[in-house]
Amino acid sequence: MKAIVYTKYGPPDVLQLKEVERPTPKENEVLVKIHAASLNAYDWHLLTADIFLVRLMGGGLLKPKNTLLGADIAGRVEVVGRNVKQFRPGDEVFGDIAAWGNGGFAEYVSVPENALALKPANLSFEEAAAVPMAAVTALQGLRDQGQIQPGQKVLINGASGGVGTFALQIAKSFGAEVTAVCSTRNLDTARSLGADHVIDYTQEDFTQNGQQYNLILAVNGYHPISAYKRALTPQGIYVMAGGSTTQIFQAMLLGPWMSKNGGKKMGNVSAKQNQKDLVFMKELLEAGKVVPVIDRRYPLSETAEAFRYLGEGHARGKVVISIN
Ligand SMILES: NC(=O)c1ccc[n+]([C@@H]2O[C@H](COP(=O)([O-])OP(=O)(O)OC[C@H]3O[C@@H](n4cnc5c(N)ncnc54)[C@H](OP(=O)(O)O)[C@@H]3O)[C@@H](O)[C@H]2O)c1
DSSP, rough: OOEEOOOOOOOOOGGGEEEOOOOOOTTTEEEEEEEEEEEHHHHHHHHHOOSSIIIIIIOOOOOSSSSOOOOOEEEEEEEEETOSSSOOOOEEEEOOOOTTTTTOOBHHHHHHGGEEEEEEEEHHHHHHHHHHHHHHHHHHIIITTTTTTTTOOOEEEEETTTHHHHHHHHHHTTOOOEOOOOOOOOGGHHHHHHSEEEEEEETTTGGGGOOOOEEEESSSSSSHHHHHHTEEEEEEEEEOOOSSHHHHHHHHHHHHTTTTTSSSEEEOOOOOOOOHHHHHHHHHHHTTOOOOEEEEEEEEGGGGHHHHHHHHHSSSEEEEEOOO
């Protein structure tokens, strides 16, 4: 089968389209013919090892241990192992396979059945592949860490990228009053996705305007953690999902200490793939409450080009690879 392979860390130029052996499903596994995959910042970190932790946390110190990339997939079940209970050949599925060794930028992958859920019936393969990692991160950040409630004032900083476009819509589906922070060119998209208020970060610093929010999800960009704290109501919650390295380290190192005295909570989300949340997203998508936003689509042979675009840091929604 064809797959995107990398044998050294580096820029997208190190990605090669190669013939590799097609996987054979084990007893509890499902062989999926992949129709589409999507890119995440996670793939970028594995490719470039721009964060040194990637090398320490199993990526391989000098070169990648696992030569395949691609976490988010959508496709059709081709073969099932004999202990598989939930799926049959022909089923259309989607999922995040990061915990099972990646390999989404390829024609086939074999993964345990609990990595997958049935694809939302109203979505194309491309749309479904855009969902898993970004949407589940947004869901777990808002619902589990953020304890989102109807009527709350929720601000999403970085509302126009992969995670942000889902976060905005998921927060609306929980009945929140949502403020989306993005740049000028994305204000209309944010409004069309349901934002009640939009703030153009090139014109206004939301941490300086005196407004306070019950929940802030920080997805992109940077503000000092003290500024985020100032923009929270007295019992407000801050959840860092991503953004600049400084933003990430401040939340992880200073957050627990700043939350010690009760009142405002300064935390972060580290998303954990699970089938229940994938099914939760499937239901929101089928109900039309959330719509995947796809910026660009590339064929498998142009995966490197797709990474170059993602690496610029200004994707509007998701970048998708169409396969088969
Ligand atoms: N915690 C977790 O488990 C988890 C899971 C997935 C992702 N993440 C992290 O979440 C972050 C976002 O991921 P993503 O997939 O959404 O990335 P992405 O799609 O690449 O984000 C691109 C978007 O970010 C916006 N942006 C850039 N600079 C900004 C700024 N200063 N302020 C506000 N928005 C800005 C861009 O809009 P403009 O063009 O308008 O600037 C663009 O729409 C990454 O750091 C990623 O590592 C964390």
